[in-house]
Amino acid sequence: MSEHPNIQEAKRPERATADTVAKLAGVSRVAVSRAFNPHASLKKEKRDLILKIAKELGYTPDMAGRALVxxxxxxxxxxxxxxxxxxxxxxxxxxxxxxxxxxxxxxxxxxxxxxxxxxxxxxxxxxxxxxxxxxxxxxxxxxxxxxxxxxxxxxxxxxxxxxxxxxxxxxxxxxxxxxxDQKTGIDQAVALMQAYGCRNFAYLGGTTTSLANTERERAFKCIMKERGLPDPLVLQGDYTYETALASTLDLFKVGEGVDGIFSANDVGAFGVIDALRFQLGLRVPEDVKVVGFDDIAQSGWLSYNLTTVKIDxxxxxxxxxxxxxxxxxxxxxxxxxxxxxxxxxxxxxxxx
Amino acid sequence: MSEHPNIQEAKRPERATADTVAKLAGVSRVAVSRAFNPHASLKKEKRDLILKIAKELGYTPDMAGRALVxxxxxxxxxxxxxxxxxxxxxxxxxxxxxxxxxxxxxxxxxxxxxxxxxxxxxxxxxxxxxxxxxxxxxxxxxxxxxxxxxxxxxxxxxxxxxxxxxxxxxxxxxxxxxxxDQKTGIDQAVALMQAYGCRNFAYLGGTTTSLANTERERAFKCIMKERGLPDPLVLQGDYTYETALASTLDLFKVGEGVDGIFSANDVGAFGVIDALRFQLGLRVPEDVKVVGFDDIAQSGWLSYNLTTVKIDxxxxxxxxxxxxxxxxxxxxxxxxxxxxxxxxxxxxxxxx
DNA sequence: ACGGATAGTGAAAACGTGTTCATTTTAAAT
DNA sequence: ATTTAAAATGAACACGTTTTCACTATCCGT
CATH class of the missing domain: 3.40.50.2300 (Response regulator)
Known part of the structure; x- marks a missing residue:
């Protein structure tokens, strides 16, 4: 096993292994392993030599082998x-x-x-x-x-x-x-909407199986009650723009007179806003106020300029x-x- | 090595390995390996038995071990x-x-x-x-x-x-x-802009080191020349909304009278549109026409409704x-x- | 019934690494 | 100078898998 690997090595530039480095550095393979583990005890000059030769050979410890042990x-x-x-x-x-x-x-x-x-x-x-x-x-x-x-x-x-x-x-x-803790942010949102005159609230949900959505809805309803507001209308949603758009159209088809919509996420709020502005001819925020959740980068874009609850x-x-x-x-x-x-x-x- | 592993096994429910499955199925470990490799030759009933036991034990071939060999x-x-x-x-x-x-x-x-x-x-x-x-x-x-x-x-x-x-x-x-091949799409874009009366074109670039951007700019300039149009103004960009917004403001500060802007990507085009509409009081498309590149999902949103070159x-x-x-x-x-x-x-x- | 091909089988040898463990070297303390 | 502790070292093993390589059971056609 001393000269055999060289035959293969001659054929193609095989991947350098810890053994390759060890032989070239004149140390044992264990030393090479230690050189790459900062906590292992190894003479400084020996570690430096090994790392230098390793870099020349382009050697990197193999994750598969390492993971195995x-x-x-x-x-x-x-x-x-x-x-x-x-x-x-x-x-x-x-x-x-x-x-x-x-x-x-x-x-x-x-x-x-x-x-x-x-x-x-x-x-x-x-x-x-x-x-x-x-x-x-x-x-x-x-x-x-x-x-x-x-x-x-x-x-x-x-x-x-x-x-x-x-x-x-x-x-x-x-x-x-x-x-x-979503409640703090949602409470601030409802307070602001209320201060600007919202009376009829709606909640646009995300995917129903989503935990985040379930808790957002619960918190929203709870806050409405705490503030002496009536139970909000709940719209089905799935966090997507398209569904939010469609749900908003449905909502105003029956003419509910909703003037404040809280969406479970920002993308949904975009759908709400676009439905209001471009399909229903309503103004945001003058006619309907909208608040989102997440504070994604797009919420700062001027076309939406969305007021939203932020998770840092x-x-x-x-x-x-x-x-x-x-x-x-x-x-x-x-x-x-x-x-x-x-x-x-x-x-x-x-x-x- | 026959009873030794059982001692460890008693301590904690150790991860099932190919050996575990093999012993339980009364076959060699090689058979287990073959059972998970569809091309290997193995008696059908034996393979079924192994796979059944493997599922009961929750055994899965380890990727690290597999990758090694x-x-x-x-x-x-x-x-x-x-x-x-x-x-x-x-x-x-x-x-x-x-x-x-x-x-x-x-x-x-x-x-x-x-x-x-x-x-x-x-x-x-x-x-x-x-x-x-x-x-x-x-x-x-x-x-x-x-x-x-x-x-x-x-x-x-x-x-x-x-x-x-x-x-x-x-x-x-x-x-x-x-x-x-970006040229075909860009040519269609320029043709459309020209048909709608664009005379003064500008190109908003992406990151200057980006290959896609370099080639888009080259193709755009080439097409302008082919169509007998003057060299376009080139705005520095980096594919982000913020930079696009700022560059557009700079552009119109000197009052160049540009009426057609082609952005190297859609997000940049959003920045251009928002700058025109909300900061400069210009209308899109009436005053300035804008085209993007990529056709991301957001380009279909009604607030932007962006005409853009699509890569499928x-x-x-x-x-x-x-x-x-x-x-x-x-x-x-x-x-x-x-x-x-x-x-x-x-x-x-x-x-x- | 017989030869030959084919499918099925398991022991042993890899693959590349980290870790024990016993040994040697070095440094520190008296 | 001598003892004690600490740091440095390498041989052997272990990790979980696939792939040779021989070997045996099974099948087919004349």
Whole structure:
């Protein structure tokens, strides 16, 4: 086994391995491994030599081999129904940046359009031995995930303090959670709309199976009651522009006289605004006031200039990464909860 | 080695491995491997038994172990400067769907804001042993990529027939390419603008280092000349809404009397439109006509209703996946080229 | 019934890495 | 100078899989 590999090596410039570097540096292969692990003890000059030769050869530790023994793939799975959706693409972007800085890469998986997951896909995902999983698709049950996903611990995002879904009594597994307090921001929104004279409110929902939507609707109704306002009209939606547009047209076909619409997301609010302005000949904000949720980049564009409830994206991603890293460092640590606030961003769709 | 693993197994429910399945099914581990490889020869009833037991145990072949010996990671890298950019997020979405169907997962990497890549990141990427790489960031030179990326063969997207960047004479490596013929669509756009009376054209560029932008500008100027029109004014841009807005304001500050603006991308066109309508008090399309490029979903929204040059996303992704799979099947196949057409989508920003 | 081809099978050897463990070298402390 | 602790080192093993390579059972046609 001393000269044999050279024959193959002569044929093609084979990928440099730790052994290649070790022989060239006159050290053992273990030393090469240690050179790439900052915490391992290795004489400084020897490490420098190894790293120098490694760079010349273009050697990089192979993740597959490393994953096999360390049981760390350095891969974080992101399950998402639709990458194009602005809020989600913004979060994926920020998440990728943050994780990349910590030495992890994000692996993208798409659910079916109904946000459910193929059995085949789950099996497939398991094979990658993901270090962590973030489920944007809220139609994937925690138990399904843990059952199908080896050692990776999913992180769940809840939208109310009482944690409506994960950590059920029946389930043995405990999840780290990020709780988003949506009520504060929504209350500010309703207060502003009320101050500008709204009397008849409507709530345009997102996908009905979405946890975020369920809690937004609940919070909205609760606030209406607290402020002594009548129960709002609820429009069916699915977070898309097209459906929002159609639902708004339907709403005003029966002439309800609604003068304040709160949408479960910004893209939906765009649909509402365009329906009002271009199809119904109504003015925003003079005739109807509109508020969205998310504060995506497009909400600042002048054509919409949308007043909206903001979840601070950087805070959110920072919290997620913190949870992921902590769980990775100590898999047996007790479940942890991070909390996030929301606040109203005032622009031009309620009053000037 | 017969009873030893059971001790560990008793402690925690260890991840099921091929050996676990093999022992339970009373076959060799090789049989298990074959059961999961459809092309391997294995008695049907034995395969069924193995797959059944595997499902009960929740066993899935480990990708790391598999990658080590097959030299196929089933990972496709996507290098992108900004996931949020609508066109790119749409393409990532479609690509992920298509690749997922073929058994590959997409791994996301972000460049720095100047679209260049950290040396550290390249080294890092190499470690994942990617099966293929698609570079959305056009500031990463082909040679840098091939030098730093083991056996993965990058796919390049060019925007002119003469292939301005890859396959240079100096470079030894040959790349598969996807050529987008932008001229046809741009010519249709100019023709329409001209028909509606445009006399003074301006071109709002994207990032100057972007290949797509360079070729779009070249094609636009060429068409202007062919149609006997004067050289267009060129505005600096970077594909963002904010810069487009600012550039448009600058343009009309000197009162050039421009009546037709062609933007290198749709998001830029949105900035142009909003500057004209909300800051300069001009009407679109009556006073100034605007055309974009890409045909992202937002271009159909009524507030913009943008006339734009479309690259068919599904065709594009289909072609990319075709190139990737072909290269993977035969790494030594000669370089291949796919070509894509563009065409104008007429909406409301040129004339009704 | 017989030869030959074919499908089915498992033992052993990879693939590239991190980690134990026992050993040697170096540094620090008396 | 001598003891004690700490740091540095490499051999062997482990991780989970696929791929040779022989070998056996099964099938077909004359």
């Amino acid at each position: 360390t049981r760390r793939s350095h891969l974080v799975g992101v399950i998402v129904p639709d990458v194009c959706s602005p809020w989600e693409s913004q979060e994926i972007d920020a998440l990728t940046t943050a994780l990349q800085g910590e030495g992890f890469a994000t692996l993208l998986f798409k659910t079916r359009t109904d946000q459910s997951m193929d059995e085949r896909l789950l099996t497939y995902m398991k094979g990658f031995n993901l270090d962590s999983i973030i489920a944007f698709a809220e139609n994937v049950s925690p138990d399904t995930l843990t059952h199908s996903l080896g050692r990776a611990v999913p992180i769940y995002v809840s939208y109310s303090e009482d944690g409506s879904l994960p950590n059920q009594p029946g389930s043995t597994s405990v999840f780290d959670r990020l709780i988003v 994206l950087e805070d959110r991603v920072r919290a997620l990464v913190r949870l992921i890293l902590r769980r990775l460092k100590d898999p047996n640590a007790p479940a942890m909860t991070e909390t996030l606030q929301t606040r109203l961003i005032v622009r031009g769709t309620v009053g000037s | 097959t030299r196929r990671s089933h990972l496709v890298g996507v290098i992108v400067p900004d996931v949020c950019s609508p066109w790119e997020s749409q393409e990532i979405d479609a690509l992920t769907t298509a690749l997922q169907g073929e058994g590959f997962a997409t791994l996301l990497f972000k460049t720095r804001t100047d679209q260049s890549m950290d040396e550290r990141l390249l080294t890092y990427m190499k470690g994942f042993n990617l099966d293929s790489i698609i570079a959305f960031a056009e500031n990463v030179s082909p040679d840098t990529l091939t030098h730093s990326l083991g056996r993965a063969v990058p796919i390049y997207v060019s925007y002119s027939e003469d292939g301005s960047l890859p396959n240079q004479p100096g470079s030894t490596s040959v790349f598969d390419r996807l050529i987008v 996303l599904e065709d594009r992704v289909r072609a990319l996946v075709r190139l990737i799979l072909r290269r993977l099947k035969d790494p030594n196949a000669p370089a291949m080229t796919e070509t894509l057409q563009t065409r104008l989508i007429v909406r409301g920003t040129v004339g009704s």
